[in-house]
Amino acid sequence: MDMEVNVGRKPVSIVAIGAGNRTNKYLEYVKRNPDKVKLVGVVELNDIRRRSIATRFGLSDEQCFTDYHAFFQHPALADAVMICTPENMHFEPAMLAIEAGYHILLEKPIAQTLEECVAIGEAAKKKGVLVAVCHVLRHHPYFMKIKELVDSRVLGDIISINHRSAVGVDRSTHGFVRGMWRKEAKTNPMLISKCCHDIDFLLWLTKTRCRKLTSFGSLRWFKRSNAPEGSAERCVDCKIEPRCPFSAIDLYRVRRDWIANFDVPEGKTIDDVIEEQLHQGMYGRCVYCCDNDVVDHQIVSMEMESEVTINFSMDVFTLKDNRETHICLTEGEIDGDETTLRVKRFRGAVEEVYDFTDIAGTPFHAGADLNLIADFVDALLEGRGGLATSIERSVESHRICYEAERSRREGQTVLF
Ligand SMILES: NC(=O)c1ccc[n+]([C@@H]2O[C@H](COP(=O)([O-])OP(=O)(O)OC[C@H]3O[C@@H](n4cnc5c(N)ncnc54)[C@H](O)[C@@H]3O)[C@@H](O)[C@H]2O)c1
Numbered sequence: 447m448d449m450e451v452n453v454g455r456k457p458v459s460i461v462a463i464g465a466g467n468r469t470n471k472y473l474e475y476v477k478r479n480p481d482k483v484k485l486v487g488v489v490e491l492n493d494i495r496r497r498s499i500a501t502r503f504g505l506s507d508e509q510c511f512t513d514y515h516a517f518f519q520h521p522a523l524a525d526a527v528m529i530c531t532p533e534n535m536h537f538e539p540a541m542l543a544i545e546a547g548y549h550i551l552l553e554k555p556i557a558q559t560l561e562e563c564v565a566i567g568e569a570a571k572k573k574g575v576l577v578a579v580c581h582v583l584r585h586h587p588y589f590m591k592i593k594e595l596v597d598s599r600v601l602g603d604i605i606s607i608n609h610r611s612a613v614g615v616d617r618s619t620h621g622f623v624r625g626m627w628r629k630e631a632k633t634n635p636m637l638i639s640k641c642c643h644d645i646d647f648l649l650w651l652t653k654t655r656c657r658k659l660t661s662f663g664s665l666r667w668f669k670r671s672n673a674p675e676g677s678a679e680r681c682v683d684c685k686i687e688p689r690c691p692f693s694a695i696d697l698y699r700v701r702r703d704w705i706a707n708f709d710v711p712e713g714k715t716i717d718d719v720i721e722e723q724l725h726q727g728m729y730g731r732c733v734y735c736c737d738n739d740v741v742d743h744q745i746v747s748m749e750m751e752s753e754v755t756i757n758f759s760m761d762v763f764t765l766k767d768n769r770e771t772h773i774c775l776t777e778g779e780i781d782g783d784e785t786t787l788r789v790k791r792f793r794g795a796v797e798e799v800y801d802f803t804d805i806a807g808t809p810f811h812a813g814a815d816l817n818l819i820a821d822f823v824d825a826l827l828e829g830r831g832g833l834a835t836s837i838e839r840s841v842e843s844h845r846i847c848y849e850a851e852r853s854r855r856e857g858q859t860v861l862f
Pocket of ligand 1: 531626
């Protein structure tokens with residue numbers, strides 16, 4: 447890609463579209479690196495979030511927008527935009543941004559259909575703008591170590607991989623049953639919303655295209671027909687709440703987990719907000735009585751052009767919230783769970799252990815969020831097109847996810 451924009455002109459100017467959880471992660475990098483990147487605008491529907499960012503970054507009223515249509519009607523305000531809206535709000539702002547000549551840091555999933563993903567990739571190529579898709583695993587020290595070990599070929603060639611994404615009961619009931627990612631039409635099927643990272647990681651490791659795949663899965667448990675006797679529409683009214691493993695009271699009021707993204711309006715406390723959620727909000731609903739339709743378990747099996755076989759499974763019914771990977775190579779195996787990475791050679795049964803305990807579960811995906819935006823900003827400053835998470839690569843992993851969904855729905859093996 448030929449990129450003239452911003453070479454040698456520091457800092458890169460950027461506008462945030464959507465100012466929730468993800469934007470705030472990337473803005474930490476902006477805050478820490480004022481010589482490299484400057485926030486010059488925010489577009490956000492939610493007043494509390496928009497004002498909070500305007501105050502932190504000293505933005506004037508002219509730099510704040512509630513509506514991205516209004517923002518894109520302005521002459522270009524910046525070199526780049528970060529699009530961190532929910533995924534049903536990616537396609538339109540991404541296409542408008544490309545048309546206006548902005549480079550884009552685009553949260554995953556790219557969009558809501560394969561056609562939209564491809565269209566964004568093609569439009570960006572035609573316009574000559576850079577689009578980085580936020581696949582954080584490619585910038586995560588633990589996953590980068592796996593990639594380095596595989597690429598070094600110290601253990602020979604990959605023969606097969608077993609990879610598991612343990613989404614876990616708390617993250618799942620919060621996000622995929624009660625919360626934002628519960629309905630396919632509003633966001634995406636769960637394999638795309640949550641596991642496009644995993645599929646992207648597997649393609650990154652194997653460096654070959656998939657030639658055959660099949661997938662199974664369903665919404666097996668979190669539906670009205672499984673509501674236990676005595677349960678109610680809300681946990682606060684439920685007789686069996688004290689023994690329910692999915693209680694919202696236990697998750698939010700008692701354990702105070704998954705509350706970081708609850709907005710606290712002026713004059714209220716986080717406890718007020720938790721109580722409002724439990725009594726009236728979407729997060730107080732019984733897990734059996736929500737309007738969710740995304741799967742709660744799914745597997746995908748793939749055969750790659752290199753003959754490598756891959757088994758992937760997404761599990762909700764576990765206390766774990768991590769990724770586990772077992773790679774079988776011709777001269778050894780790699781086995782990891784994000785905390786420990788074991789590298790075993792067949793000859794001599796020699797084992798090397800890499801310990802990631804000190805970074806596992808640390809903020810910003812163990813620094814990966816900051817590394818990712820750093821790669822994007824540096825690419826703009828240096829005028830290079832090469833990104834660890836380019837849209838071209840990402841479209842390919844999204845293609846696999848959408849095809850796996852087709853396989854699951856139609857009960858067929860997909861041949862490429
Ligand atoms: N890369 C990762 O590891 C990772 C992790 C979590 C989420 N995500 C993705 O990031 C995206 C955002 O997720 P999030 O957790 O930050 O969500 P969020 O709800 O915290 O933030 C989204 C923000 O967008 C705002 N918004 C919605 N529609 C808008 C519009 N039309 N104009 C302006 N603002 C609008 C919302 O008010 C909200 O503040 C999603 O696509 C999600 O799948 C990526």
